[in-house]
Amino acid sequence: MFDVFQQYLQSKGSFTQEDLALIQSRSFIKKLRRKQYLLQEGDVWKYYAFVAKGCLRSYYLDEKGIERIMKFSVENWWAGDRESLVNGTPSTTNIDVLEDAVVVMFKKEDFEALCQQIPELNKVVNTLVHRSYIAANHRIHAAISYTTEEKYRDFIEKYPDLMNRVPLHMIASYLGVTPETLSRVRSQPAKK
Amino acid sequence: MFDVFQQYLQSKGSFTQEDLALIQSRSFIKKLRRKQYLLQEGDVWKYYAFVAKGCLRSYYLDEKGIERIMKFSVENWWAGDRESLVNGTPSTTNIDVLEDAVVVMFKKEDFEALCQQIPELNKVVNTLVHRSYIAANHRIHAAISYTTEEKYRDFIEKYPDLMNRVPLHMIASYLGVTPETLSRVRSQPAKK
DNA sequence: TATGAGCCTTGACATTTGTCAAGGCTTTTT
DNA sequence: AAAAAGCCTTGACAAATGTCAAGGCTCATA
Numbered sequence: 001m002f003d004v005f006q007q008y009l010q011s012k013g014s015f016t017q018e019d020l021a022l023i024q025s026r027s028f029i030k031k032l033r034r035k036q037y038l039l040q041e042g043d044v045w046k047y048y049a050f051v052a053k054g055c056l057r058s059y060y061l062d063e064k065g066i067e068r069i070m071k072f073s074v075e076n077w078w079a080g081d082r083e084s085l086v087n088g089t090p091s092t093t094n095i096d097v098l099e100d101a102v103v104v105m106f107k108k109e110d111f112e113a114l115c116q117q118i119p120e121l122n123k124v125v126n127t128l129v130h131r132s133y134i135a136a137n138h139r140i141h142a143a144i145s146y147t148t149e150e151k152y153r154d155f156i157e158k159y160p161d162l163m164n165r166v167p168l169h170m171i172a173s174y175l176g177v178t179p180e181t182l183s184r185v186r187s188q189p190a191k192k
Numbered sequence: 193m194f195d196v197f198q199q200y201l202q203s204k205g206s207f208t209q210e211d212l213a214l215i216q217s218r219s220f221i222k223k224l225r226r227k228q229y230l231l232q233e234g235d236v237w238k239y240y241a242f243v244a245k246g247c248l249r250s251y252y253l254d255e256k257g258i259e260r261i262m263k264f265s266v267e268n269w270w271a272g273d274r275e276s277l278v279n280g281t282p283s284t285t286n287i288d289v290l291e292d293a294v295v296v297m298f299k300k301e302d303f304e305a306l307c308q309q310i311p312e313l314n315k316v317v318n319t320l321v322h323r324s325y326i327a328a329n330h331r332i333h334a335a336i337s338y339t340t341e342e343k344y345r346d347f348i349e350k351y352p353d354l355m356n357r358v359p360l361h362m363i364a365s366y367l368g369v370t371p372e373t374l375s376r377v378r379s380q381p382a383k384k
Numbered sequence: 385t386a387t388g389a390g391c392c393t394t395g396a397c398a399t400t401t402g403t404c405a406a407g408g409c410t411t412t413t414t
Numbered sequence: 415a416a417a418a419a420g421c422c423t424t425g426a427c428a429a430a431t432g433t434c435a436a437g438g439c440t441c442a443t444a
Binding site for chain 1: 262274278322323336
């Protein structure tokens with residue numbers, strides 16, 4: 001399954017065979033079953049984790065104990081909690097598995113050492129954070145200015161495959177509405 | 193006004209006098225009056241801009257022509273449009289001045305060359321992007337799971353000084369509610 | 385095959401928020 | 415000083431969303 005990560009890297013930058021071999025030597029593969037946790041609230045997240053296969057979700061529990069989904073991670077995405085990773089603080093988020101998954105993982109220190117040794121890897125990672133930041137801003141944009149219907153359409157457009165892989169009530173959670181509201185919006189005739 | 197930026201840099205990393213002199217030599221100062229634009233929709237943003245004094249806001253116009261405020265930038269914050277900067281695409285956001293401002297600016301190429309030459313600067317910038325990303329996630333969290341009252345309290349807690357510098361209707365816009373709703377939430381007796 | 389859990393929808397009703405209109409107050413501009 | 419613009423609030427009503435309860439359907443498991 002490392003080859004999936006290898007292809008990802010090659011699509012984002014140019015790496016020599018030595019680079020790739022070195023990266024692989026520091027990696028380890030983790031197979032995860034449906035419903036299994038990758039990270040639980042209270043633990044400190046100390047890894048870099050690339051999803052080679054499957055589907056995961058990151059969520060936290062709000063004051064009322066309701067699950068709020070922040071992110072879905074499928075093939076070619078990363079999973080984890082950057083805040084916990086960067087600050088070394090206990091995580092407030094849970095990550096569990098929606099579809100059996102294979103994850104390419106690195107310990108934090110190992111990965112950061114790799115970034116020092118391989119400038120191209122460092123560049124790829126920085127670009128990733130940049131893009132994640134831009135994507136987060138799009139989501140803020142959507143959250144504060146779209147109607148529920150617009151949020152839903154936007155989600156379908158951005159993540160058409162997730163529509164068929166993830167239950168609707170989780171999409172509702174991701175969008176910040178109740179399952180009932182999403183259901184009603186879906187059944188409404190499309191207006192313009 | 194460069195000294196404000198200098199102090200910022202020194203608080204985030206360690207720089208030699210040569211580093212700082214080099215950085216200053218590539219910078220230029222821009223003074224901006226209230227209501228003036230720093231960036232207008234349609235233009236490509238090609239700078240790095242650090243606010244040494246004053247207050248700016250980033251906003252875009254939604255489908256109905258309503259201003260949606262994405263960000264306020266005061267002293268020791270950055271202003272600009274990372275999406276336009278990174279992708280070279282025309283910006284969809286406007287940045288204008290709420291309080292007369294002084295901004296330390298760099299052309300994109302100059303600043304990125306500086307990052308190449310001064311690894312410490314590069315580190316500071318990468319850390320900044322990381323933190324911005326984490327902050328953006330907090331805002332998504334707030335947007336999808338907080339009530340209006342909670343959003344308002346959260347804003348006050350995070351940005352107490354902005355409360356006294358920015359009109360309420362702009363805070364309402366930032367939070368994604370109408371000025372009327374914010375006004376009502378403010379006048380309600382606090383519940384728990 | 386039977387059982388139960390999970391998922392989606394629908395209805396009725398309460399609550400929140402938006403919309404429109406108006407008024408008072410302060411600050412800026414003329 | 416007068417006029418205008420901007421800001422905040424309030425009221426009345428409409429629209430959107432949440433809450434609670436129920437039912438049917440599919441799918442996994444005993």
